[in-house]
Structures are given as structure tokens and as C-alpha cells.
Amino acid sequence: MAQKVPELSRAEMAVLATLVGKERYGLEIRNRLRELGQPLSLAGLYTTLPRLEKQGLVTSRWGDEEVGARQGARRRYYEITGLGAKAIKEAKAVVIRVLRPVPALAHTTEVMA
Amino acid sequence: MSGHQWTTADYERLIRLVELTRENLTETSEHLRALGDLRNAEAHSMPHSVLDNCSTMVSVPTATVFDTPLIEPAPGNRLTDFIEEIRGVLRMQGRADVSDAPRVPSVVTQAAPVTRWLDLASPFIPKAVREPFLGDLREDLAAMAAAGRSRTAVRWAAVSQVAILVVRWAWSSLARLVRVA
Numbered sequence: 001m002a003q004k005v006p007e008l009s010r011a012e013m014a015v016l017a018t019l020v021g022k023e024r025y026g027l028e029i030r031n032r033l034r035e036l037g038q039p040l041s042l043a044g045l046y047t048t049l050p051r052l053e054k055q056g057l058v059t060s061r062w063g064d065e066e067v068g069a070r071q072g073a074r075r076r077y078y079e080i081t082g083l084g085a086k087a088i089k090e091a092k093a094v095v096i097r098v099l100r101p102v103p104a105l106a107h108t109t110e111v112m113a
Numbered sequence: 114m115s116g117h118q119w120t121t122a123d124y125e126r127l128i129r130l131v132e133l134t135r136e137n138l139t140e141t142s143e144h145l146r147a148l149g150d151l152r153n154a155e156a157h158s159m160p161h162s163v164l165d166n167c168s169t170m171v172s173v174p175t176a177t178v179f180d181t182p183l184i185e186p187a188p189g190n191r192l193t194d195f196i197e198e199i200r201g202v203l204r205m206q207g208r209a210d211v212s213d214a215p216r217v218p219s220v221v222t223q224a225a226p227v228t229r230w231l232d233l234a235s236p237f238i239p240k241a242v243r244e245p246f247l248g249d250l251r252e253d254l255a256a257m258a259a260a261g262r263s264r265t266a267v268r269w270a271a272v273s274q275v276a277i278l279v280v281r282w283a284w285s286s287l288a289r290l291v292r293v294a
Contacts, residue, residue, distance in 0.1 A: 027249040042249055043277035046242040047285060069255035073248025 005087045006055050011048050014038045016057060016080060016088045023079035025063060049078060057084035230268075234275045239282050250274055 008016065018024060018032040026045055033040050040048070052058045063075035080088070235247060250271060257267050 025249070026245050027252055030249070030253075041274060041277060042246065042253065043274045043281060046246045046278055047281040050241055051285075067248075067252060069252045070248040071251055073244045073251065075248060076245035 003056070003083055005083065005090055006057070008087055008091045011040055011044060012052060012057075013088065013091050014040065015045065015048050015052065016084055016091075019058060019078055019080040020085065020088065023077045025075040025077050029078070052084070053078075055083075057081060057087055231271055231275070237279050238275065239278075242278075246278065 014033055014036070015029060018029050018036075024032065026042065026049070029049075030040060030042055030045050033045075049058065049060075053060060057080070058078045059081055060076050060078045063077050065075065067075070231247065231250070235243060238246060254267050254271055257270060258264075
């Protein structure tokens with residue numbers, strides 16, 4: 001039986017999107033989200049990631065590199081699962097479908113003027 | 114000239130700053146900020162840059178200030194810029210023979226500022242995310258300090274992130290309990 005794809009919140013969608021095609025650790029995900037203009041605090045990220053993992057949308061593993069600044073704490077790398085990829089694909093389709101009727105910005109500006 | 118003159122005390126603070134850079138990154142940021150404030154005060158009270166008008170400068174043993182380990186200075190680093198500026202003044206005044214070698218104390222390669230508070234707060238952080246969260250937070254704080262952010266900003270970032278995580282975690286646990294009930 002096919003597993004039910006969970007609905008995603010905006011933060012979950014953003015976090016999953018950063019993991020498409022590349023596994024990343026927490027701070028890397030946070031920095032990538034900043035670059036994409038979707039800032040999320042580390043605290044917010046670490047409440048989202050365990051939820052995604054529990055839902056089977058991501059898996060994680062411990063990194064083995066040593067980083068002085070971390071004072072011995074290992075990095076935890078997260079990777080998107082097949083179900084996660086399916087969920088993000090569905091979320092994207094929904095967003096596109098919902099936003100299609102929204103006119104282009106240039107047109108909106110003309111109308112407003 | 115205004116009351117904000119480049120004095121012996123200022124140089125001593127600079128020397129202390131350079132020494133501290135090797136020992137304690139967070140305290141260095143404090144000194145940097147203090148020196149930056151001093152420089153700004155000078156700049157605003159005179160028509161030209163403060164550094165062009167330091168008639169009461171004292172001789173500083175070059176070795177004391179600049180004999181720090183040779184490293185590659187980080188571009189855009191406040192400390193790098195500041196020391197370059199001071200070096201320019203010393204050269205201009207003929208008070209010290211300052212080499213062009215980029216002798217700047219290592220800031221970027223320093224370990225994270227020791228946040229004892231973070232260690233004390235760690236038992237309150239959920240075990241499931243404790244290690245990766247604290248590691249990432251320390252890495253982030255180290256990057257902030259290396260970028261020249263103030264000690265207060267670094268502390269605030271640490272406190273707020275831990276507090277937000279604990280509150281969020283408690284809230285989601287409560288919500289789960291309510292759902293079960």
C-alpha cells in the first residue's frame with residue numbers, strides 16, 4: 001500500500017527544498033534558506049527537522065569531520081527520502097496550481113496605477 | 114584639536130586588543146568596538162580624519178603591536194582594516210618601522226567563544242537534537258564573532274536560540290499531550 005504523503009507547512013517545504021539533490025547539516029540548511037530569502041532560526045530548524053524525520057520525509061546520519069568551533073559536537077547530515085521528494089513535488093504542484101490565476105507583477109502594477 | 118586625542122592609553126588598548134585576539138575572541142570584539150567608537154568620535158569632531166592629525170602620538174614598540182603570528186588576513190575583516198589604518202599612521206609619523214607583511218592576528222581561525230552559559234543550558238535542550246543543535250549554534254556564534262559582531266550580539270544570539278528552541282519544544286510536547294488526551 002502506498003504511503004500517504006503528508007501535507008507540508010511553509011517551513012517544512014522550505015527545508016525539504018534545500019535538501020533536494022544534496023544532503024546538508026543544520027547550519028548549512030539555515031544558511032541556504034537565508035540565501036533563498038526564507039530565513040529560519042536554528043531553533044525553528046531543529047523543531048522542524050525531527051518532525052520531518054518522524055514523518056519519514058528525511059533521514060539523517062552523523063558526520064565524522066572535526067570542526068574546532070563546534071567543540072566536539074558532531075554534525076548531523078540530513079537527506080531527503082523518496083517520500084520527502086514526493087511530498088515536495090506535490091507541494092510544488094499545489095503552489096503552482098493555486099498561484100496560476102495570480103497576474104504577473106507588471107500587469108498588477110499597471111492595473112493598480 | 115578636540116579632546117579625543119590618540120593617546121598612550123589608546124595605544125595600550127590597541128596592544129591589549131592584539132594580545133587578546135589570540136586568547137579571547139569575544140573580549141577582542143569589545144575592545145574593537147571601543148576603539149572604533151574612539152575613532153568615530155575623533156572623525157566627527159575634526160574636519161579631516163583623526164589619523165591625519167595625531168600630533169601627540171607616542172612611539173610604540175613595533176614588535177609589541179605587530180609581532181603576532183603571520184596569517185592571511187580575512188578580506189573585509191574589521192580588525193584587518195583597523196590595524197592597516199594604524200600601521201599607515203605609524204608609517205606616516207615615522208614613529209615606527211612597520212613592515213608591509215600582513216601581520217594580523219588570527220581572528221577567523223579562532224575557536225568559538227567559550228560560552229559557559231551554553232554548557233549550563235544544555236540539559237534543558239531536548240536530547241534528540243542537543244548535539245547537532247549546540248554544535249551548529251557554536252559554529253554560528255564563532256562565525257558571528259569572526260565577522261566582528263559585538264559580544265552582546267553573540268550572547269544574545271545564543272540565549273535567544275536556546276530559549277526559542279526550549280519554548281517551541283515544550284509547546285509541541287504540550288500539543289501532543291492534548292491531542293492524546
